[in-house]
Amino acid sequence: MRRTLRVAAYAVVVRDGQLLLARSRDENGVAEWVLPGGGMEHGEDPYDTVRRELEEETGYLVEVTGFLGVDSSRHTLTGRFRRPVDHHALRLIYEARVAGGELRHEIGGSTELAAWQPLDAVPGLVRIDLIDTALRLWRERPAEGHLKAALG
Secondary structure, eight states, rough: EEEEEEEEEEOOEETEEEEEEEEOOOOSEEEEEEESEEEEOOOOOHHHHHHHHHHHHHSSEEEEEEEEEEEEEEEEEEGGGGGGGEEEEEEEEEEEEEEEEEEOOOSSSSSSSEEEEEEEGGGOBBBOOOHHHHHHHHHOOTTTTOOOOOOO
């Protein structure tokens, strides 16, 4: 089985009780909210990745204010010719604040909309799991940068 590794960097940006999110479409065309950020380019520092991706997806220039932690997931995906691929995603989660720029939507990229969402409305949004993980890291701030599995 072929194996792949994707490393990406994302940011939690909270201002006035609202979370900055982007919206994209899943493989079935369903709109879902995502955390702004994305994949590292070869040779790129993840700190630079998160700043570049935030500007591309939201129009904002951000200042990284902290490192919140790591989210690691592994899935079997369908690859070329329907062959299974063992895919490992390593996602670095930062905290950032808006330092300039203006909110705008990405054109021709992986997202279609950028918007501020009230923190208390996030649980009701159609969203990817990474948002919940990132918000837990932001709220709990575990010293080791890793969340313990929820019991139950």
